[in-house]
Amino acid sequence: MKVGVRVMPKKDVLDSQGRAVEKTLKHHGKQLLGCRVGKFIELEIDAKDKEEALRKAQEITEFVLYNPLIESYELELQE
Amino acid sequence: MKVGVRVMPKKDVLDSQGRAVEKTLKHHGKQLLGCRVGKFIELEIDAKDKEEALRKAQEITEFVLYNPLIESYELELQE
Numbered sequence: 001m002k003v004g005v006r007v008m009p010k011k012d013v014l015d016s017q018g019r020a021v022e023k024t025l026k027h028h029g030k031q032l033l034g035c036r037v038g039k040f041i042e043l044e045i046d047a048k049d050k051e052e053a054l055r056k057a058q059e060i061t062e063f064v065l066y067n068p069l070i071e072s073y074e075l076e077l078q079e
Numbered sequence: 080m081k082v083g084v085r086v087m088p089k090k091d092v093l094d095s096q097g098r099a100v101e102k103t104l105k106h107h108g109k110q111l112l113g114c115r116v117g118k119f120i121e122l123e124i125d126a127k128d129k130e131e132a133l134r135k136a137q138e139i140t141e142f143v144l145y146n147p148l149i150e151s152y153e154l155e156l157q158e
Contacts, residue, residue, distance in 0.1 A: 006119050021120070024143055032139070034123035040085050041100070044113035060111065064103055 001047050002078040003057035005065055008038035013070045041065055042078070050077055080126050081157040082136035086145045087117035120144055121157070129156055 009015040017037035025032050043060060047053035057075050066073045088094040096116035104111050122139060126132035136154050145152045 008119065008121065018120075021143060025139060028142070030139060030142070031125055031135075032122065033125055034121075036121045038119045038121070040087065040117045040119040041097075042087065042113075042115045042117070043111065046110055046112055056110075060104060060109060063107070063109070064100060 001045050001050070001053040003043045003045060003053055004076045004078050005041040005043060005057060005061050005073055006038060006076070007041070007061075007066045007071050007073045008036060010070055010072055038071070039065075053077065080124050080129070080132040082122045082124060082132055083155045083157050084120040084122060084136060084140050084144055084152055085117060085155070086120070086140075086150050086152045087115060089149055089151055092149045117150070118144075132156065 009018070015036050018035045021035045021037060022032055025035075043057050045053050045056050047056060054075055054077065061073055061075070088097070094115050097114045100114045100116060101111055104114075122136050124132045124135050126135060133154055133156065140152055140154070141147075
């Protein structure tokens with residue numbers, strides 16, 4: 001089963017990648033109100049049902065995929 | 080209007096970050112069938128309607144956010 005994990009920098013953390021993208025675009029005359037850059041991880045998990053897949057994905061995410069000090073995450077089941 | 084851009088490594092491209100995550104998890108005894116690591120970018124765009132927002136997001140993505148040789152992308156309107 002596939003689970004997507006979206007890891008984004010927290011609102012109050014400086015997002016240097018996002019700032020860089022904004023700056024580049026403005027420099028090229030493109031309008032942008034805001035930009036934040038995070039990660040997207042697609043996990044393929046062996047699980048009996050959706051609940052088990054999400055539980056395992058959460059465990060993996062909290063174990064190794066995100067830094068709770070500066071990031072937040074969301075899980076989404078895929079197809 | 081907010082548009083999410085998901086940029087993932089193409090299927091036939093070696094995804095070194097994904098491999099690293101897989102290896103770490105297996106080393107710690109966690110089961111995983113597969114893992115791919117990409118980017119997620121949240122764009123805040125000034126637009127009259129959804130079509131305009133998506134069109135601008137596509138333009139920005141192809142201009143600066145993804146490398147067509149090794150990545151593919153998907154856009155999604157956010158609420």
